[in-house]
Amino acid sequence: MKKPAPLDVDAILDDRGTRIIVCCGAGGVGKTTTAAALGLRAAERGRGAVVLTVDPARRLAQSMGLSELDNTPRLVHTAEGGGQLFAMMLDMKRTFDEIIEAHADPERARQILSNPFYQSLSSSFSGTQEYMAMEKLGQLRRSDEWDLIIVDTPPSRSALDFLDAPERLGRFLDGRFIKLLTAPAKAGGRSAFRLLNAGFGLVAGAMTKLLGAQVLKDLQTFVSALDAVFGGFRQRAEMTYRLLQAPGTAFVVVAAPERDAMREASYFVERLAEERMPLAGLVVNRVHFSPAAGISAARSAAAAEDLESKGEHELTAAVLRLHTGRMQLAAREHREQEHFVSAHPTVPVVQVRAMSEDVHDLAGLHQIGELLASGA
Amino acid sequence: MDSRDTDWDGVRLHVVTGKGGTGKTTVAAALALALAAGGRKVLLVEVEGRQGIAQIFDLPPLPYEERKIAVAPDGGDVYALAIDPEEAMLDYMEMFYGMRRAGRALTRMGIVDFATTVAPGFRDVLVTGKTTEAVRRRAKNGKRVYDAVVLDAPPTGRITRFLNVTQEVAGLAKVGPIKNHSDLVSGVVKSPETAVHFVTLLEEMPVQETLDGLAELRSAGLPPGGIFINMVRESLLPQAVLDSAVKGRFDVGELTLGLKAAGLADGADAAAVAESLVGEVVEHARRTQIERAERASLDQADLPRYELPLLADGVDLAGLYELAASIRNQGAA
Ligand SMILES: Nc1ncnc2c1ncn2[C@@H]1O[C@H](COP(=O)(O)OP(=O)(O)O)[C@@H](O)[C@H]1O
Ligand SMILES: Nc1ncnc2c1ncn2[C@@H]1O[C@H](COP(=O)(O)OP(=O)(O)O)[C@@H](O)[C@H]1O
Ligand SMILES: [Mg+2]
Ligand SMILES: [Mg+2]
Numbered sequence: 001m002k003k004p005a006p007l008d009v010d011a012i013l014d015d016r017g018t019r020i021i022v023c024c025g026a027g028g029v030g031k032t033t034t035a036a037a038l039g040l041r042a043a044e045r046g047r048g049a050v051v052l053t054v055d056p057a058r059r060l061a062q063s064m065g066l067s068e069l070d071n072t073p074r075l076v077h078t079a080e081g082g083g084q085l086f087a088m089m090l091d092m093k094r095t096f097d098e099i100i101e102a103h104a105d106p107e108r109a110r111q112i113l114s115n116p117f118y119q120s121l122s123s124s125f126s127g128t129q130e131y132m133a134m135e136k137l138g139q140l141r142r143s144d145e146w147d148l149i150i151v152d153t154p155p156s157r158s159a160l161d162f163l164d165a166p167e168r169l170g171r172f173l174d175g176r177f178i179k180l181l182t183a184p185a186k187a188g189g190r191s192a193f194r195l196l197n198a199g200f201g202l203v204a205g206a207m208t209k210l211l212g213a214q215v216l217k218d219l220q221t222f223v224s225a226l227d228a229v230f231g232g233f234r235q236r237a238e239m240t241y242r243l244l245q246a247p248g249t250a251f252v253v254v255a256a257p258e259r260d261a262m263r264e265a266s267y268f269v270e271r272l273a274e275e276r277m278p279l280a281g282l283v284v285n286r287v288h289f290s291p292a293a294g295i296s297a298a299r300s301a302a303a304a305e306d307l308e309s310k311g312e313h314e315l316t317a318a319v320l321r322l323h324t325g326r327m328q329l330a331a332r333e334h335r336e337q338e339h340f341v342s343a344h345p346t347v348p349v350v351q352v353r354a355m356s357e358d359v360h361d362l363a364g365l366h367q368i369g370e371l372l373a374s375g376a
Numbered sequence: 377m378d379s380r381d382t383d384w385d386g387v388r389l390h391v392v393t394g395k396g397g398t399g400k401t402t403v404a405a406a407l408a409l410a411l412a413a414g415g416r417k418v419l420l421v422e423v424e425g426r427q428g429i430a431q432i433f434d435l436p437p438l439p440y441e442e443r444k445i446a447v448a449p450d451g452g453d454v455y456a457l458a459i460d461p462e463e464a465m466l467d468y469m470e471m472f473y474g475m476r477r478a479g480r481a482l483t484r485m486g487i488v489d490f491a492t493t494v495a496p497g498f499r500d501v502l503v504t505g506k507t508t509e510a511v512r513r514r515a516k517n518g519k520r521v522y523d524a525v526v527l528d529a530p531p532t533g534r535i536t537r538f539l540n541v542t543q544e545v546a547g548l549a550k551v552g553p554i555k556n557h558s559d560l561v562s563g564v565v566k567s568p569e570t571a572v573h574f575v576t577l578l579e580e581m582p583v584q585e586t587l588d589g590l591a592e593l594r595s596a597g598l599p600p601g602g603i604f605i606n607m608v609r610e611s612l613l614p615q616a617v618l619d620s621a622v623k624g625r626f627d628v629g630e631l632t633l634g635l636k637a638a639g640l641a642d643g644a645d646a647a648a649v650a651e652s653l654v655g656e657v658v659e660h661a662r663r664t665q666i667e668r669a670e671r672a673s674l675d676q677a678d679l680p681r682y683e684l685p686l687l688a689d690g691v692d693l694a695g696l697y698e699l700a701a702s703i704r705n706q707g708a709a
Contacts, residue, residue, distance in 0.1 A: 028395070117495065120495045120496070120497065205478065206469070206475055206481070206482055209475070260397075290656060292649055304638075313630070313637055316633075316635060318614075319613070319653055322613065322660055323653060325609075358579070358666075
């Protein structure tokens with residue numbers, strides 16, 4: 001494998017022009033951990049950082065004092081040089097509610113907030129979390145109170161969901177069906193479907209049969225209320241998009257050295273290039289190394305077999321078996337990274353080794369920060 | 377057909393959930409093979425639109441159609457179905473109202489897209505509806521068409537909402553056909569014919585999610601199944617050695633001699649190599665200790681447990697049959 005350029009994390013953190021870092025990647029690879037570790041390291045290097053996390057592991061959240069979703073940044077740590085780390089955990093529903101409250105008169109807001117469809121949309125739409133994370137990022141950035149904002153992205157099934165979700169939600173609200181539902185109201189509140197063509201009459205009939213008349217009514221109320229409020233929904237999504245393209249933004253793609261995660265990382269890197277969003281580099285997290293890499297898997301296995309057949313040095317044989325497994329794993333992980341590196345030779349990469357324990361406190365985050373900065 | 381006792385005799389719907397990436401699809405596929413073994417007919421259902429079943433069985437993408445994809449050990453057939461909510465809705469409208477044309481119109485209008493966006497509950501009721509229909513389906517002779525159905529389900533965080541369809545659509549549709557349909561689904565998923573299995577790894581987050589997911593499942597009155605601990609590594613060293621290694625104690629002298637005897641190193645070099653190998657042992661010992669703690673946390677769940685080995689070369693077809701055999705040997709099927 002050609003050696004990729006090393007990702008210089010400290011240079012990014014030290015550059016005062018860096019205002020937003022987005023950590024993204026497939027599920028479970030270490031996005032939240034990386035985001036928090038970068039935040040701590042930024043603070044240690046004198047910056048005022050806020051980490052917007054989405055789904056921290058419970059013990060990590062507790063150790064950062066994030067026992068509740070409260071949507072406001074809390075001070076986690078003040079470093080010796082005066083740098084600070086703040087953190088907050090995203091409350092998706094509340095963020096959504098706040099957008100409604102900010103854009104609707106109280107009566108209309110009440111109507112929307114109590115509508116069963118709104119409640120369903122705001123608490124379980126699969127893109128809502130992504131959208132709200134981006135919305136919150138936009139709010140934090142626009143407030144201009146933060147020197148450096150680090151965002152952790154939601155645990156989507158795919159790394160790309162978070163780029164697509166705002167657009168999808170926007171498109172959805174602009175969708176043909178929604179237009180049809182709202183059209184009667186706009187035409188002066190005449191009976192729901194009379195103005196529309198026969199095709200829609202058929203649909204309305206089927207919907208009524210399928211869902212019942214009340215559901216259809218709830219739906220219409222919801223859609224027209226939301227439509228009025230969210231005239232600018234798409235513009236909002238676009239504003240955030242532009243923020244992500246700005247030069248002060250740095251995307252850090254996180255992957256584990258496994259096939260699926262590396263493939264996701266590849267897609268993501270290509271996608272960022274298409275969207276002209278600034279990529280800082282790739283973090284390959286949870287990589288296994290061996291302190292005794294001089295003994296290859298093959299030699300180790302042969303030696304173990306030799307000892308076993310002689311019935312000597314049982315313990316050594318067992319240790320060599322362990323080492324064989326470790327070397328095989330390291331080789332496999334290396335292969336999984338090769339594809340990425342040959343496809344994207346210019347993307348800087350840093351490897352972070354797999355700790356034997358989960359990362360659940362500031363000491364652990366500090367250690368990950370060191371590894372991010374130095375590699376291995 | 378053999379008549380061994382298994383832990384899940386009487387269960388016809390096996391729902392497999394777990395944190396993403398723990399091996400839900402793999403375990404669901406292996407379980408389907410294991411259940412089919414000995415001449416049974418099993419349907420493996422996928423709902424997340426990822427074509428995971430096709431990938432794992434090395435097949436081209438599956439259509440929305442039940443088709444035979446594998447033969448189980450000692451005879452027995454595994455069928456597969458990738459459920460597409462849009463197609464499921466068309467089926468549903470046809471079946472209950474003879475309204476396929478209206479259904480097509482709904483699809484064109486983007487209504488399914490709409491419903492799945494604004495109300496995942498609607499989507500879920502379509503998907504679980506199709507699945508439970510397969511569970512209940514009978515042939516002309518009155519016998520069930522499938523001996524068992526295995527559902528590769530959404531992850532732990534979503535499983536209770538997914539199965540608790542009545543609850544989920546209740547807020548949206550208090551009466552009417554959707555409500556009736558969801559009651560029918562509920563009748564199956566809350567019955568003793570259903571078991572919800574959890575796949576986990578011996579790591580903090582998946583174990584925590586399993587326990588949280590299980591509590592949620594229980595409070596919704598849904599029937600828990602077993603816990604499948606996946607990707608278990610065999611421990612090569614005796615427990616006593618591991619116990620002292622965790623505390624940093626290890627007989628480096630003996631290891632040095634062993635390395636020399638094996639011809640891997642000599643002189644001062646042997647001692648240095650031994651030192652670095654000890655680092656590896658200590659790390660392994662720590663890892664094993666954590667795994668033991670995670671196993672102990674799983675005791676709280678109080679459910680039958682099965683352990684599946686980490687396959688060194690990943691999961692290929694042969695590996696899948698190996699996992700299926702392991703599932704059978706442990707009495708899960
Ligand atoms: N380098 C590492 N070594 C060991 N454990 C790690 C490492 N990075 C992350 N973890 C652990 O992996 C789990 C998943 O990490 P997390 O950051 O929550 O992933 P994501 O946000 O991508 O879903 C956590 O329990 C975390 O402590
Ligand atoms: N027992 C196992 N040994 C080795 N690899 C496994 C094992 N179980 C699953 N895997 C691998 O782990 C990855 C995730 O498994 P998958 O079944 O797709 O998980 P999920 O459906 O939960 O996302 C896949 O690459 C799969 O091949
Ligand atoms: Mg996360
Ligand atoms: Mg899967």
